[in-house]
Amino acid sequence: MARIALEKIKKIYPNGFEALHGLDLEIDDGEFMVLVGPSGCGKTTALRMVAGLEEITSGILRIGDRVMNDVPSKDRDIAMVFQNYALYPHMTVASNIGFPLKLHKVPKSEIQKRVREAAGILGLSEWLERKPRELSGGQRQRVAMGRAIVREPSVFLMDEPLSNLDAKLRVQMRAEVLRIQRRLGVATIYVTHDQIEAMTMGDRVAVLRSGELQQCDAPRVVYDHPDNLFTAAFIGSPAMNLFKGGLSADGRTLVVGDQHLELVDNIELSRPGIAAYKNRAVVIGIRPEHLTPAESHSGAVLDSKIDLVEALGSELHVHFAIDATRIQAEGVQDDKGDELGDGRLEPQGGGVARLDPRLLVKAGDRLRLSVDTSQIHFFDPVSGAAIYD
Numbered sequence: 442m443a444r445i446a447l448e449k450i451k452k453i454y455p456n457g458f459e460a461l462h463g464l465d466l467e468i469d470d471g472e473f474m475v476l477v478g479p480s481g482c483g484k485t486t487a488l489r490m491v492a493g494l495e496e497i498t499s500g501i502l503r504i505g506d507r508v509m510n511d512v513p514s515k516d517r518d519i520a521m522v523f524q525n526y527a528l529y530p531h532m533t534v535a536s537n538i539g540f541p542l543k544l545h546k547v548p549k550s551e552i553q554k555r556v557r558e559a560a561g562i563l564g565l566s567e568w569l570e571r572k573p574r575e576l577s578g579g580q581r582q583r584v585a586m587g588r589a590i591v592r593e594p595s596v597f598l599m600d601e602p603l604s605n606l607d608a609k610l611r612v613q614m615r616a617e618v619l620r621i622q623r624r625l626g627v628a629t630i631y632v633t634h635d636q637i638e639a640m641t642m643g644d645r646v647a648v649l650r651s652g653e654l655q656q657c658d659a660p661r662v663v664y665d666h667p668d669n670l671f672t673a674a675f676i677g678s679p680a681m682n683l684f685k686g687g688l689s690a691d692g693r694t695l696v697v698g699d700q701h702l703e704l705v706d707n708i709e710l711s712r713p714g715i716a717a718y719k720n721r722a723v724v725i726g727i728r729p730e731h732l733t734p735a736e737s738h739s740g741a742v743l744d745s746k747i748d749l750v751e752a753l754g755s756e757l758h759v760h761f762a763i764d765a766t767r768i769q770a771e772g773v774q775d776d777k778g779d780e781l782g783d784g785r786l787e788p789q790g791g792g793v794a795r796l797d798p799r800l801l802v803k804a805g806d807r808l809r810l811s812v813d814t815s816q817i818h819f820f821d822p823v824s825g826a827a828i829y830d
Contacts, residue, residue: 443470443504443505443518443595443596443628444467444468444469444470444503444504444505444628445467445468445491445502445503445504445596445628445630446466446467446468446501446502446503447464447465447466447467447487447490447491447500447501447502448465448500448501448502448503449463449464449465449499449500449501450463450464450465450487450490450497450499450500450501450502451463451464451497451498451499451500452483452486452490452495452497452498452652453498459652460483460486460652461483461486461487461490461652462651462652462653463500464483464487464500464652464653464654465654466487466647466654466657468628468629468630469628470626470628471626471627471628472628472629472644472645473619473622473629473631473642473643473644474628474629474630474631474643474644474645474646474647475631475632475633475638475639475642475643475645475646475647476488476630476631476632476633476647476649477632477633477634477635477636477638477639477646477647477648477649477675477676478634478648478649478650478655478675479634479650479675480634481651482649482650482651482652483649483651483652483653484632484634484649485600485601485632487630487632487649488598488600488630488632490502491504491509491519491596491598491630492514492517492519492521492598493509493512493513493514493515493517493519494514497510504517504518504519504595504596505595517596518594518595518596519594519595519596519597519598520541520588520589520590520592520594520596520597520598521589521597521598521599521600522582522585522586522589522597522598522599522600522602523585523600523602524600524601524602524604524605525605526573526581526582526584526585526605527585528573528581528584528585529573530572530573530574531572532572532573533569533570533571533572534560534565534568534569534570534571534572534573534576534584534587535556535560535569535570537573537584537587537588538556538559538560538565538584538587538588538591539552539553539555539556539591540588541588541591541592542555542556542591542592555591555593556569556587556591557569558591559587559590559591560587562587562590562621562624563583563584563586563587563590563617563621564583565580565583565584565587568580577610578605578606578607578610579606579610579613579614582602582603582605582606582614583617585602586602586618586621590621590625594627595627595628596627596628596629596630597622597625597627597628597629597630598629598630599618599629599630599631599632600632601632601633601634602614602618602631603615603618603633603638604633604635611638615638615641615642618631618642619642631643636675636676636677636678637678639660639676640660640663640664640676641660643660644659645657645658645659645660646658646659646660646663646676648663648671648672648675648676650671650675655668655669655671655672656668656669656672663676664676664677666827666829667681667818667827668826668827669820669824669825669826669827670683670724670726670768670820670825670827671825673726673818673820673827677728677729679729679758679793679795680793681726681727681728681729681818682726682727682728682729682732682767682792682793683724683725683726683767683768683769683820684697684698684724684725684727684763684765684766684767684768684792685722685724685725685765685766685767685768685822686698686722686723686724686725686765687720687721687722687723688715688718688719688720688721688723689719689720690719690720691719692704692707692708692709692715692716692719695725695741695814695817697725697743697763697765698763698764698765698766699764699765700743700744700763700764700765702740702741702742702743702812702814703739703740703741704741704814705740705741705814706814706815708814708817711815712819712828712829712830713829713830714828714829714830715819715828718819718828722822723819723820723821723822723828724768724819724820724821724822724825725817725818725819726817726818726819726820727792727812727816727817727818728816728818729758729792729793729794729795730795731812731813731816731817732792732794732795732796732810732811732812732813733794733796733810733811733813734796734800734808734809734810734811735809735810735811736811738809740811741811741812741813741814742809742810742811742812743761743763743809743810743812744763744807744809745761745762745763745792745807745808745809745810746761746762746763746805746806746807746808747759747760747761747802747803747804747805747806747807747808748760748761748762748791748804749804750802750803750804752798753798754798755798756795756796756797756798757795757796757797757798757800757802758793758794758795758796759793759794759796759800759802759808760791760792760793761791761792761793761794761808761810762791763791763792767791767792794810
């Protein structure tokens, strides 16, 4: 077992493209670390460099106390689980699981013993003589994990291992992967673009964007206290509602488009940094679960029109429109109205509220939504940084 440390890791390809811009990240022994971000953010590149499948341009990679930059992949004591399973179709389940040990010339009796142990952990004991084509997708993924487990490595690397499974099986396999990792206690790096996987599986979540680390913390912290607009918009399903707004000079009213939200609580007590934004533009973030049908016309209330209603059984997702400027994804706009980054501004504001499934509403209805102002997020409209202290 070992701790993994990436110290100012850079990856620059021959064509000049810089996939990682000095990544600093530490994974503790036994920790389940999830790398999450959109396609092209550098998460798989980072994983492949830890695996020794990608050359490191600069920086230091350590596993335990050993620098691994120039150590061949086969000598790094790691096991990798791939997205496409990478099973040998002509081999039985037992042969697939035991193949890494055979390559290392482990005695046959020891191979059989470890294969049986791994199969027992994964619930594959009755399938050992089957071929991969005779297995379901979930069973094939377990065989791929068995091949990693049987090596008894100090590090597990998993590259979107559940992305080929259907939605129901993904949920089951998430629990399975976690159960196995907890039992073995091996440091694990898990790559995914699915933020739900990231939030439900990771001890910590590292959010990447364009080769740079945006935030790394426990899932709950990343969700409740995002460091910037990108993290706020990327983490959460449905996504955080983001609007261009402003704070009154006395700090008691939020302006969202043509609407004014009265603040009952003094937001400066919990967010001292917001004092510098009085009578200035600010980006306002509201999670869908912090909106509820308003019982009165006073307070922090948004007057909206319903565009779409999604009934999910356990909850209702109500898509609404308000007369305000919505910030889509992580984009921000400067004082001149120029767009920054890769975000888009939409003059017709829209958002989503997560409501009680028994609420009787339909598209076209007017709906007044009460905002839990104690849970509002604020971001600088130019830098995109969250405003806390």
